[in-house]
Amino acid sequence: MFCGIIAFFVENGVQNRRLQIWKKKLEQMEALVEERFSKKVTHVFAKDLDSLLQKFDRRQLERLKARVLLYQWLEDSLKEGKRVSEDTYVISLEPSEQELQNTSWDPHTKDADGSHSESSHAIQSKKLRQSSEPIKSACSENSKPDTDNQESQATGSGSYHSALSHSPEITSPFTSDAKHETVGNSNSSLYNPPDFNRNITEIFKRLIDIYRALGDDRRSFSYYKAIPVIEKFPFKIESAEQVKNLPGIGKSLQDHIQEIITTGKLSKLEHFENDEKVRTISLFGEVWGIGPATALKLFEKGHRTLNDLEKDESLTHAQRIGLKYFDDIKTRIPRHEVQEMEQLLQRVGEEILSGVNIVCGGSYRRGKDTCGDMDIVITHPDGKSHVGFLSKFVKHLKDMKFLREDLIFSVHSEEGTDHGVDTYFGLCTYSGRELRHRIDLKVYPRDIYAFGLIAWTGNDVLNRRLRLLAESKGFRLDDTGLFPAIQSSSNKRGGKGSASLKFHTEKEVFDFLGFPWLEPHERNLFKFLAGVPAENFCFRDI
Ligand SMILES: Nc1ccn([C@H]2C[C@H](O)[C@@H](COP(=O)(O)OP(=O)(O)OP(=O)(O)O)O2)c(=O)n1
Numbered sequence: 001m002f003c004g005i006i007a008f009f010v011e012n013g014v015q016n017r018r019l020q021i022w023k024k025k026l027e028q029m030e031a032l033v034e035e036r037f038s039k040k041v042t043h044v045f046a047k048d049l050d051s052l053l054q055k056f057d058r059r060q061l062e063r064l065k066a067r068v069l070l071y072q073w074l075e076d077s078l079k080e081g082k083r084v085s086e087d088t089y090v091i092s093l094e095p096s097e098q099e100l101q102n103t104s105w106d107p108h109t110k111d112a113d114g115s116h117s118e119s120s121h122a123i124q125s126k127k128l129r130q131s132s133e134p135i136k137s138a139c140s141e142n143s144k145p146d147t148d149n150q151e152s153q154a155t156g157s158g159s160y161h162s163a164l165s166h167s168p169e170i171t172s173p174f175t176s177d178a179k180h181e182t183v184g185n186s187n188s189s190l191y192n193p194p195d196f197n198r199n200i201t202e203i204f205k206r207l208i209d210i211y212r213a214l215g216d217d218r219r220s221f222s223y224y225k226a227i228p229v230i231e232k233f234p235f236k237i238e239s240a241e242q243v244k245n246l247p248g249i250g251k252s253l254q255d256h257i258q259e260i261i262t263t264g265k266l267s268k269l270e271h272f273e274n275d276e277k278v279r280t281i282s283l284f285g286e287v288w289g290i291g292p293a294t295a296l297k298l299f300e301k302g303h304r305t306l307n308d309l310e311k312d313e314s315l316t317h318a319q320r321i322g323l324k325y326f327d328d329i330k331t332r333i334p335r336h337e338v339q340e341m342e343q344l345l346q347r348v349g350e351e352i353l354s355g356v357n358i359v360c361g362g363s364y365r366r367g368k369d370t371c372g373d374m375d376i377v378i379t380h381p382d383g384k385s386h387v388g389f390l391s392k393f394v395k396h397l398k399d400m401k402f403l404r405e406d407l408i409f410s411v412h413s414e415e416g417t418d419h420g421v422d423t424y425f426g427l428c429t430y431s432g433r434e435l436r437h438r439i440d441l442k443v444y445p446r447d448i449y450a451f452g453l454i455a456w457t458g459n460d461v462l463n464r465r466l467r468l469l470a471e472s473k474g475f476r477l478d479d480t481g482l483f484p485a486i487q488s489s490s491n492k493r494g495g496k497g498s499a500s501l502k503f504h505t506e507k508e509v510f511d512f513l514g515f516p517w518l519e520p521h522e523r524n525l526f527k528f529l530a531g532v533p534a535e536n537f538c539f540r541d542i
């Protein structure tokens with residue numbers, strides 16, 4: 001029953017006799033009980049948080065790879081005659097995480113009702129712009145609600161939350177994305193699960209992408225949340241029986257796992273990958289501006305290739321541009337080129353408006369060595385001269401043939417609508433070359449600039465964590481500010497009567513939220529811990 005468990009007992013506060021009984025039982029049932037704590041240990045048992053903290057300090061606990069459970073789990077498992085789910089027995093470092101239990105995935109996602117304003121949409125839609133349909137935004141056909149799979153539905157059960165939020169690997173918000181890290185990050189503990197079951201997780205990852213492309217966020221999400229659970233499983237799974245009590249692994253996932261173990265593959269995935277409809281919709285969804293609903297419509301019209309799409313009259317201007325420069329846009333930009341383009345923008349900006357502040361955010365600011373696009377965040381320190389800047393800037397950049405094609409252009413600074421944020425999305429070229437790159441220009445009034453900079457620097461996982469943390473404290477956070485969350489849905493975006501709290505720097509926002517400060521290059525947080533664990537992340541020790 002306890003096969004695979006290497007246990008360590010925190011003895012404080014427990015009678016010796018009980019300890020001996022548990023030890024004997026565990027050993028009888030194929031577990032190992034270690035006298036000394038070591039890296040091999042998969043499960044630490046303790047009476048409660050206090051006794052745990054007498055043995056380990058908080059830092060050690062954060063780094064612990066093992067699961068930390070109450071002895072009660074052993075008692076109950078023995079009583080039931082089977083390994084009961086661990087989730088409700090995990091010892092939390094931070095009791096106040098309870099606050100997060102009832103939090104939804106993402107307020108921005110759920111009300112895809114057009115009530116978002118553009119700037120929020122823009123940011124929500126960035127990665128998902130190709131896969132987020134239907135397009136309901138009032139502001140632009142390309143500004144779409146975020147249907148990122150992990151944000152698409154309400155939080156699952158509290159027990160799931162509880163299990164993952166306590167998993168030692170995810171207790172630190174500094175958990176970084178090892179696969180994408182290019183800049184040394186001394187502050188972060190790398191997510192490094194045992195990963196004995198890659199045969200399963202690789203297949204699940206492909207299903208996530210497929211379901212996302214099909215717009216089936218619910219299914220996509222169910223694979224998404226299963227991945228960290230499986231990655232952390234302490235040994236190679238040989239039977240679905242072994243995972244049936246794990247959080248997030250329901251009956252159908254168990255069946256999949258069994259099939260993968262037995263046959264080495266999953267017929268469902270093979271079917272999808274050979275299925276013309278799935279392949280076509282995924283392909284169309286990669287075009288900038290086309291999401292699952294449009295992709296499906298185009299498929300149903302009989303289109304099968306990108307060439308077919310070119311002939312379709314129903315494509316919007318932006319979708320057409322996305323199609324025309326399909327390969328260009330997918331080509332990542334070397335960091336040094338982004339740097340040169342950022343400098344060019346700063347030079348031109350300064351000519352137009354002295355003192356203007358122009359920063360390339362996104363993956364560039366996070367230190368990546370290639371970037372999918374350029375996310376430019378702009379403000380002016382005097383708090384007023386930013387008004388009207390973007391139109392002049394864009395014109396100038398077009399005249400010099402840096403900006404080539406427009407996708408979205410909306411100006412609010414003059415009217416003061418939508419928090420006075422101006423937006424331009426388009427395509428640009430590196431000097432002397434025709435290859436098109438995506439570029440976003442966002443101009444924020446100085447008093448909300450810190451929020452814009454945080455949001456557009458990302459990564460998306462950090463943004464979600466911050467939003468959730470803000471929510472747990474009774475606020476709503478987006479790229480335009482931090483608002484007391486008291487409004488009805490009609491007043492969601494800080495409409496009349498609601499003003500953002502004022503912060504001058506990113507650090508002040510982090511501090512206010514109680515999130516540990518992260519330098520931009522430390523903000524490459526890990527994706528697959530982002531789903532359930534991050535959403536229900538236990539903001540402890542911070
Ligand atoms: N669903 C999303 C998509 C984006 N963003 C934010 C965080 C991102 O870091 C930033 C820029 O989005 P990009 O899609 O440009 O992502 P990156 O710049 O991080 O990566 P890339 O190199 O692919 O551009 O916008 C977000 O919060 N949620």
Ligand SMILES: [Mn+2]
Pocket residue numbers: 361362363364371372373374375
């Ligand atoms: Mn980017």
